[in-house]
Each structure stands twice: as structure tokens, then as C-alpha cells.
Amino acid sequence: MESKDRASYEWLALRCQSGEKGAFEDLIAAMERPLLYYAMTLTGNQDTALDVLQEVWIKAFRGIRKLKDPGALRSWLYSITHGIAVDRIRKDYSREQAEKVRYGDFEEAEEPSFAAEDAARVHAALGQIGILHREVLILHFLEDLSLKEIAKVVGCSEGTVKSRIHYAKRQMKQILERVKHGTANE
Amino acid sequence: MAQQTNNLREGLLAALPQPENLAAYREETAALLAKHERAVRWDKITANIVSVIFGLLLGVSLSLRPSHSLDALALYRLQLSAAFLFIFWAIYGVHDHIYSSQVATLKEIKQVQLQVLELQASLKTVRDNQF
Numbered sequence: 001m002e003s004k005d006r007a008s009y010e011w012l013a014l015r016c017q018s019g020e021k022g023a024f025e026d027l028i029a030a031m032e033r034p035l036l037y038y039a040m041t042l043t044g045n046q047d048t049a050l051d052v053l054q055e056v057w058i059k060a061f062r063g064i065r066k067l068k069d070p071g072a073l074r075s076w077l078y079s080i081t082h083g084i085a086v087d088r089i090r091k092d093y094s095r096e097q098a099e100k101v102r103y104g105d106f107e108e109a110e111e112p113s114f115a116a117e118d119a120a121r122v123h124a125a126l127g128q129i130g131i132l133h134r135e136v137l138i139l140h141f142l143e144d145l146s147l148k149e150i151a152k153v154v155g156c157s158e159g160t161v162k163s164r165i166h167y168a169k170r171q172m173k174q175i176l177e178r179v180k181h182g183t184a185n186e
Numbered sequence: 187m188a189q190q191t192n193n194l195r196e197g198l199l200a201a202l203p204q205p206e207n208l209a210a211y212r213e214e215t216a217a218l219l220a221k222h223e224r225a226v227r228w229d230k231i232t233a234n235i236v237s238v239i240f241g242l243l244l245g246v247s248l249s250l251r252p253s254h255s256l257d258a259l260a261l262y263r264l265q266l267s268a269a270f271l272f273i274f275w276a277i278y279g280v281h282d283h284i285y286s287s288q289v290a291t292l293k294e295i296k297q298v299q300l301q302v303l304e305l306q307a308s309l310k311t312v313r314d315n316q317f
Contacts, residue, residue: 004303011300014293018286024219033199046205054215061222065285070292119197142195 006071013070024061031074034142035081041126041138042085048092055084075149078139082153118176125175133168140165237275244268 012030015023035056039049059080067076122141126134132154139150147158147165154161205211247265252258 004300004307007296007300007303011293011296014289014296017289018293025216028215033202034195036205037199037202040202046203050205050211054211054218057215058218058222061219062226070296119194120201122194123198123201138198141198144195 009073010070013064013067013073016064017067017070024057024064027060028057031077035077037142038078038135038138039081039085041134042082042131043088043092044127048088049085052081052084052088056081059084072149072152074143075145075153078143078145078153079155082135082155121176121179122172125172125179128175129168129171133164133171136161136164137168137172233275233278237272237279240268240272240275244272 009030012023012027016027032053036049036053039052039056040046043049043052056077060077063080067073126137129137135154136150139145139153145153147161150165151158151161244265247261247268250256250261250264252261256264
């Protein structure tokens with residue numbers, strides 16, 4: 001994320017913290033879609049995602065003054081979304097089911113990258129990878145958050161995030177290649 | 187790289203299906219937030235009223251003298267409690283005031299920083315156009 005964008009988000013956070021009229025509406029306008037995307041990715045259901053998002057706004061509104069670093073606004077919002085969505089998942093299904101993701105051997109191979117024109121295929125393929133990998137990939141793709149920020153959001157170490165992103169990208173690349181060669185349904 | 191990420195981001199967000207009844211959902215969210223805003227405002231008003239009551243209680247208790255209905259020990263306890271409560275609320279108020287001042291200052295700094303960044307960006311555009 002460019003420094004100007006970062007500074008705009010910091011300013012937005014400070015406007016909300018000072019209680020400026022209309023600031024929170026601006027925050028919602030700026031973050032509604034990415035947070036909805038993230039919540040939908042986690043819950044897999046649009047209605048649940050919308051409920052999660054509503055709770056996020058209320059929690060954010062009540063707690064914005066507790067946000068010590070305004071620069072961490074986006075990761076703070078994502079961690080709230082993560083917490084609420086995980087609670088919902090726990091309520092709706094067993095979290096164990098969601099966390100049943102097998103780790104392959106993590107090797108320091110070349111990091112796959114994705115072109116902008118892959119977006120639609122990436123979106124479709126996201127549903128085929130495990131939730132733990134999906135969520136870090138979303139944070140990486142949507143907000144370009146640092147490893148440290150993602151680790152804070154999902155509540156694990158930077159190393160784990162790094163390996164999850166790497167594994168998820170490899171898995172994603174394989175899915176995209178399978179789709180490309182028309183073997184997706186095999 | 188940043189441009190590529192932004193394009194991918196936009197592409198992914200565009201793939202998000204538009205929720206049905208989005209307008210109604212937004213209205214509902216706005217109404218909920220307005221309710222919480224009112225609650226926050228009432229919390230502040232209540233805090234101010236409570237601090238005034240504690241101040242008055244302290245003032246009254248300090249002006250009282252021991253009498254047959256209020257012995258010296260009871261008066262001392264009353265004064266001590268009133269002072270403690272008043273100081274507690276005063277600290278809360280000062281803390282809130284410091285926080286608001288800090289945020290206001292940071293906000294001004296960030297606004298200037300944003301203006302500088304915008305100027306830098308426009309200068310860069312002018313320079314790029316020249317070459």
C-alpha cells in the first residue's frame with residue numbers, strides 16, 4: 001500500500017477518534033467492500049457475512065478510541081472481523097472442521113505471483129483452498145498487509161503466516177493451472 | 187508491484203456479488219450506529235453530571251461541622267469518600283481531555299502530511315509530463 005493511502009487511512013482513523021461528524025460514514029464507505037469480502041471468505045455465506053460486518057461496525061464504533069496506532073486501522077478492523085467471524089463459525093459449525101487443513105511440506109521455492117487479469121479466476125479458486133490459507137491470502141491480496149499485520153489479525157506467528165501464504169499461493173497456482181488446462185473437474 | 191496488487195484487489199472486489207437489499211441493510215446499520223452514538227453521548231453527559239455531583243458532595247461535606255447527628259468520624263469518612271470519588275472522576279476527565287488534545291494534534295499533523303504527499307504527487311506528474 002502506498003504511503004499516501006496509508007496516511008489517508010491514518011487520517012480517517014484520527015477523524016473517527018476525534019468524533020468528527022461523518023468520519024465513521026467515510027470509514028464504512030472505504031472499508032465496507034473489502035471487509036465484506038473477507039467476512040464472506042471466512043463464513044462462506046453472504047447473509048452471515050453481512051451480520052458479521054454489522055457487528056464489526058458497532059464494535060469499531062465503540063472501540064475506536066482504544067486504537068492506539070491509527071496507522072493500524074485496517075489490520076485492527078480485520079482482526080475484529082476475524083474474531084467475530086470465527087465466533088460465528090464456532091457457533092454454526094465445529095471450528096475443527098474448518099481447521100482441517102493439511103499442510104504440505106513447506107519449501108523455500110520461488111513465490112508464485114498473480115496478474116491482475118487472474119482476479120476472477122483467483123476469486124473462484126479461493127473457495128477451493130482451506131480457510132486458514134484462504135484468509136491470509138485475502139489479507140495479502142486485498143490489503144497488501146505486512147506479515148506482522150496479518151499475524152496480528154489471524155493470531156499466529158509471522159513464520160506461520162509466511163508459510164501459509166506460500167503454501168496457499170502454490171495451491172492457488174496449481175488450481176489455476178488445472179483450470180487453464182481444463183482438468184479442474186478431474 | 188503496488189499497482190499490480192491494487193488491480194488484483196479491485197478485480198477481487200468486483201467479483202464480490204452485490205448483496206440483495208443492500209440499501210435496507212445500510213439503513214439498518216446506520217440506525218444501529220446512530221443508536222450507539224446516542225448511547226455514547228448519554229454516557230458522556232452522565233459522566234459530567236456525576237462529576238458535578240461528586241464536586242458538590244465534596245464542597246458540602248467540607249463545609250459541614252461535627253454535630254450531634256453527625257459525629258467527627260462519620261464526617262471524616264464522608265469527606266474522604268467524596269474527595270476520593272471527585273478525584274477519581276477528575277482524573278478520568280483530565281485523561282479524556284489529554285486524549286482529545288492528542289488526537290486533535292495528530293489529526294492536524296496528518297492533514298499537513300497528506301497535503302505534502304499530494305503536492306509531491308502532483309509535482310511528480312508535472313515532471314513526468316515534461317520528459
